[in-house]
Amino acid sequence: MKPKLIRAYITAKKQLNPDTFSLELKTSGLRLQPGHFFEIRTSDTYDPYLNRPISVAGYQRSRLLLIIRKAGRGTTLLHEKNTGDRILMLGPMGKGIIPKKKRTLVIAGGIGIAPLYFLAHNLTVGKIPFSLIYGVRNHGDHILISELKRICSDLILVCERGAKKKVTALDVLKNMDLAKYDIIYACGPKAMFVELQRMKFDQPIYVFCEDFLGCGCGICIGCAIKIKGTYKRICIDGPVFNLKEIDFNV
Amino acid sequence: MKPKLIRAYITAKKQLNPDTFSLELKTSGLRLQPGHFFEIRTSDTYDPYLNRPISVAGYQRSRLLLIIRKAGRGTTLLHEKNTGDRILMLGPMGKGIIPKKKRTLVIAGGIGIAPLYFLAHNLTVGKIPFSLIYGVRNHGDHILISELKRICSDLILVCERGAKKKVTALDVLKNMDLAKYDIIYACGPKAMFVELQRMKFDQPIYVFCEDFLGCGCGICIGCAIKIKGTYKRICIDGPVFNLKEIDFNV
Amino acid sequence: MIKLFGIPFKNPIFIASGVFGFGLDFKEVSNKVGALFTKGITLKPRPGNPPPRIVETAAGLINWVGLENPGVDIFCRDILPKVKKLKCRVFVNVAGFSINDFEKIVEKLADRIDGLEINVSCPNVKEGGVLFGQDPKIAAQVTGAVRKRTRLPVIVKLTPNFCDPLLIGKACIDAGADGLSLINTVFGQAYNAHTGERIISGGLSGPAIKPFALFCVNRVSVLGVPVIGIGGIETVADVREFLSAGASAVAIGSALLRDPYLPIRIIRELKVVSNISKNEKL
Amino acid sequence: MIKLFGIPFKNPIFIASGVFGFGLDFKEVSNKVGALFTKGITLKPRPGNPPPRIVETAAGLINWVGLENPGVDIFCRDILPKVKKLKCRVFVNVAGFSINDFEKIVEKLADRIDGLEINVSCPNVKEGGVLFGQDPKIAAQVTGAVRKRTRLPVIVKLTPNFCDPLLIGKACIDAGADGLSLINTVFGQAYNAHTGERIISGGLSGPAIKPFALFCVNRVSVLGVPVIGIGGIETVADVREFLSAGASAVAIGSALLRDPYLPIRIIRELKVVSNISKNEKL
Numbered sequence A, B: 001m002k003p004k005l006i007r008a009y010i011t012a013k014k015q016l017n018p019d020t021f022s023l024e025l026k027t028s029g030l031r032l033q034p035g036h037f038f039e040i041r042t043s044d045t046y047d048p049y050l051n052r053p054i055s056v057a058g059y060q061r062s063r064l065l066l067i068i069r070k071a072g073r074g075t076t077l078l079h080e081k082n083t084g085d086r087i088l089m090l091g092p093m094g095k096g097i098i099p100k101k102k103r104t105l106v107i108a109g110g111i112g113i114a115p116l117y118f119l120a121h122n123l124t125v126g127k128i129p130f131s132l133i134y135g136v137r138n139h140g141d142h143i144l145i146s147e148l149k150r151i152c153s154d155l156i157l158v159c160e161r162g163a164k165k166k167v168t169a170l171d172v173l174k175n176m177d178l179a180k181y182d183i184i185y186a187c188g189p190k191a192m193f194v195e196l197q198r199m200k201f202d203q204p205i206y207v208f209c210e211d212f213l214g215c216g217c218g219i220c221i222g223c224a225i226k227i228k229g230t231y232k233r234i235c236i237d238g239p240v241f242n243l244k245e246i247d248f249n250v
Numbered sequence C, D: 001m002i003k004l005f006g007i008p009f010k011n012p013i014f015i016a017s018g019v020f021g022f023g024l025d026f027k028e029v030s031n032k033v034g035a036l037f038t039k040g041i042t043l044k045p046r047p048g049n050p051p052p053r054i055v056e057t058a059a060g061l062i063n064w065v066g067l068e069n070p071g072v073d074i075f076c077r078d079i080l081p082k083v084k085k086l087k088c089r090v091f092v093n094v095a096g097f098s099i100n101d102f103e104k105i106v107e108k109l110a111d112r113i114d115g116l117e118i119n120v121s122c123p124n125v126k127e128g129g130v131l132f133g134q135d136p137k138i139a140a141q142v143t144g145a146v147r148k149r150t151r152l153p154v155i156v157k158l159t160p161n162f163c164d165p166l167l168i169g170k171a172c173i174d175a176g177a178d179g180l181s182l183i184n185t186v187f188g189q190a191y192n193a194h195t196g197e198r199i200i201s202g203g204l205s206g207p208a209i210k211p212f213a214l215f216c217v218n219r220v221s222v223l224g225v226p227v228i229g230i231g232g233i234e235t236v237a238d239v240r241e242f243l244s245a246g247a248s249a250v251a252i253g254s255a256l257l258r259d260p261y262l263p264i265r266i267i268r269e270l271k272v273v274s275n276i277s278k279n280e281k282l
């Protein structure tokens, strides 16, 4: 699907944890898969200048769900918007993925849950069994717990700090029997990807890359990622890549 | 009074005509006169970059009244603010004036009513009789009519276009017996000032100048106005000047 | 319709080099503009620079893409046939690291396009690039060498960095340039405020540089050749500012990163505006 | 506390020339900063340019104040006694239209201040100004002439316009400059989009130019003298970017137009931040 300029109304806004919120936007006629994202205009002015890429976290009955973490200026301006406000955005962008009918493991770190929430939903709809490991930094950071519990029979919530059991998603992973899974999807900070790469899994592992983008639609070549030795564009060739092919030491 | 950095809450917002609105801000401990203005930050970002000067239109019981016309980007952003929002501003700036106990004529053109509304109020409180000629471009543009009627026994509303009687404030002036007045105050577009200057009144006439300012507090020398042959600063030496001393042909 | 270099253009709204690839991703946009300036083409393929390649700044961005492109041979074989089908003028942005490079690229392109934009102003490559555009003698040499090898319109793209576009522009015109385009990006850097590391060193673009671009365009407008104004154009008002400063046409750059459909809207509004002013004159 | 040119400064946050008058309107601010650079002082009084003198642009502004100032004599007689009471270092920004001007102003100022900032970079005057700062030979001549007449620290303020600050800076240091400050404003223009008239042609400043300023500061930082970084500084993060780029101290300019109290906040935050990082190191 070719990206379009879309003006959509906010139909709902929810605070999910102290620095994460969701926006529900009314926009019809799209065909969306996990991996797709929108480039959101955060201000009517030139500051911030560039749009901000935000993943599709859900799409049902003309309602687009976005889950956003206040990371800086742009997302803070988005946080100031309210139900009824109109948002300008471009999309859908990126390549969406259709989950394979394989035994699936999903690993989310922090805000990485955003696109994976959509993936989990699609896995459920497609009746594909999956486990979800969802790690966060601080106690209370987990979002959408009841929704996740409803769609995921095997949900492992972990917390690095402040909880009784201090573990990361990767600690959990190391103590798991991974032979149970044929395919892995992950989204989280870059450090997590680097660590996952070191773990050398047998099964294919696909990661949702989140980096600073220019245009989001392939025209600026500003979002280089080295894949099997040559630069690809995160926005057009991804954002989902086979982790084994990524060269992080560029 | 030295300008301070003030963070004030909007306690009321009213739409006065299609492109003019008022904001009431809670801020205490100020001593304000007509001519004083505040430099308002219209955005948390760098675009628009400079603050916008807005006159004090009223101040009573810690409530500051601003009357603002949507003229461009900054004032449009201000218009998007709502009751409960906090506004950052610097002030008070400029030299306030204390109206003399003389028979007074006040001439307002368009948004020029903003500082003159405060002046009219102070004239009333000081029991100084005055007439107010208030001209606007289009039918329906007049604001605060009932309030003005209450404080001003001699109110002349005129309208350039769209009304039955198409006249400007200056047309009215030309047909008036000006000997009735000892002093004149005016605020309006520059074209009006130039025209008033041509009319060569006998009595002193003071005008509230509105130009694009840099800092509003005297430090940038960016707001030059030629007074008796030398440049003065609108923001610090004004904004109220003796019209006869202004040299517009700079 | 406007006429420059003896050839007609649908309108004076062009697309600047490097921000729209080869115009093939959004053909409906390319088909509407007066001209498309392609991404810079080098003699050999270039992988481009490692990330981060783009960092946002106040009302603009710094890029350090580093002329990633497939090289002139693959361009001619795989891309040019598609580009030729676009319903707009196509100018290829030629980026060399030696005079010889420029000559060879121009020869290989031959006359299969509408014109050439000689890029002596790229700040994001180590050799050549902006250095060629900072010295009037070298800029003139490059222009002269290209001039000898083509009958196509030759536009030289000027840098505003550490040299006077008026001097460089004049030298290039004397050496045979038909027009000038400016400005290319302004030198810029950004640092990580926490670690102190440099994040990027590259070229600044966007609304932030518009006043500087207007100054430069106005400065070279006395030289008597068509000038393509570039730098921070986002609105019809911006277009009119550049035309007022002396540009014959304008090219939109970074704004396309915010909205690839922008040129369509600008062209439409510009038509409406000029129709209105025509009617007002009646 | 920092030490530059052999003298101590309370902190590395200075106030740039021309945006705070003589520091007397907001004394509580002047008293807190490391140094104040005065509005440019010329030999004769100057009325300045007609309005409009300031036009806002994206994330910045263009000014065309034109060095309005009372001239060195009235400055010395009426203003200097008050300025001397400020509890900060005071550097007088010296603006000449000939080498002779510079010499005379410096002689008249004598050693009643803490240092001199030689302004060879003002874009808003017809004669002299930026032209002096674009030619390494003339810039060096000015510097040399000043050097002979004073034992005070001499800082040369560089322009980023159409010349390489590295070249000019080197020439000035060879001629005896103790330090460099940069950047002065960038050439900029704005036009009325409706009428086509030029509104202003002057100097661009503010966050828009910060990336360019960082580039220039970083470029001259190899020269081995203290560099005062200027251009678009609004936050502690900006300060740290400039220090990372190689500046020894920074000066705040346009940001004061938005908030004259800003330096106090930046100095306070900077102290907090550096205390935190000190504690983290323990």
Ligand SMILES: Cc1cc2nc3c(=O)[nH]c(=O)nc-3n(C[C@H](O)[C@H](O)[C@H](O)COP(=O)(O)OP(=O)(O)OC[C@H]3O[C@@H](n4cnc5c(N)ncnc54)[C@H](O)[C@@H]3O)c2cc1C
Pocket: A037, A048, A052, A053, A054, A055, A056, A066, A067, A068, A069, A070, A071, A072, A073, A074, A075, A076, A094, A111, A114, A115, A209, A210, A211, A212, A213, A239, C190, C191, C192, C193, C194
């Ligand atoms: C394909 C894709 C999908 C994404 N999906 C989502 C999603 O669904 N939900 C979501 O929340 N996010 C998502 N992201 C990430 C999101 O786009 C970013 O968090 C967002 O762009 C940040 O914008 P901002 O203006 O809020 O932050 P910025 O103001 O741009 O700041 C971002 C970070 O950089 C730091 N920084 C900026 N400048 C400097 C400097 N000079 N020195 C040091 N540090 C600096 C800031 O402190 C901050 O930590 C996605 C990204 C991609 C590429």
Ligand SMILES: Cc1cc2nc3c(=O)[nH]c(=O)nc-3n(C[C@H](O)[C@H](O)[C@H](O)COP(=O)(O)OP(=O)(O)OC[C@H]3O[C@@H](n4cnc5c(N)ncnc54)[C@H](O)[C@@H]3O)c2cc1C
Pocket: B037, B048, B052, B053, B054, B055, B056, B067, B068, B069, B070, B071, B072, B073, B074, B075, B076, B094, B111, B114, B115, B209, B210, B211, B212, B213, B239, D190, D191, D192, D193, D194
């Ligand atoms: C002392 C003082 C007191 C004031 N008091 C009040 C008051 O009480 N109430 C009030 O409403 N106003 C008042 N004003 C005026 C007010 O400050 C301005 O209307 C306001 O600053 C406009 O800001 P803006 O961002 O909304 O408009 P801007 O976006 O700055 O635009 C202002 C105007 O300039 C035009 N313009 C801008 N750029 C260009 C260009 N390149 N080419 C052509 N045209 C252009 C716009 O179209 C618009 O008409 C006062 C001014 C002063 C100096």
Ligand SMILES: Cc1cc2nc3c(=O)[nH]c(=O)nc-3n(C[C@H](O)[C@H](O)[C@H](O)COP(=O)(O)O)c2cc1C
Pocket: A220, A222, C016, C017, C018, C019, C038, C039, C040, C063, C065, C067, C093, C119, C122, C157, C183, C184, C185, C204, C205, C206, C207, C209, C230, C231, C232, C233, C251, C252, C253, C254, C255
């Ligand atoms: C991401 C990016 C890539 C660019 N690549 C090129 C290029 O290959 N060749 C070139 O001459 N200019 C290149 N430019 C410069 C633009 O064509 C233009 O001159 C500059 O960005 C100023 O215009 P703007 O402010 O509208 O972006 C590039 C600019 C950007 C932002």
Ligand SMILES: Cc1cc2nc3c(=O)[nH]c(=O)nc-3n(C[C@H](O)[C@H](O)[C@H](O)COP(=O)(O)O)c2cc1C
Pocket: B220, B222, D016, D017, D018, D019, D038, D039, D040, D063, D065, D067, D093, D119, D122, D157, D183, D184, D185, D204, D205, D206, D207, D209, D230, D231, D232, D233, D251, D252, D253, D254, D255
């Ligand atoms: C209104 C104004 C007046 C200025 N006057 C002077 C001056 O007299 N002498 C000088 O050397 N620089 C002058 N400058 C330049 C500033 O000192 C500074 O170098 C420049 O504005 C960049 O910094 P900024 O982006 O923080 O403003 C002036 C700048 C402004 C905005």
Ligand code: FES
Pocket: A213, A214, A215, A216, A217, A218, A219, A220, A221, A222, A223, A233, A234, A235, A236
């Ligand atoms: S962000 Fe522009 S090409 Fe990917």
Ligand code: FES
Pocket: B213, B214, B215, B216, B217, B218, B219, B220, B221, B222, B223, B233, B234, B235, B236
């Ligand atoms: S606006 Fe700065 S001195 Fe008046």
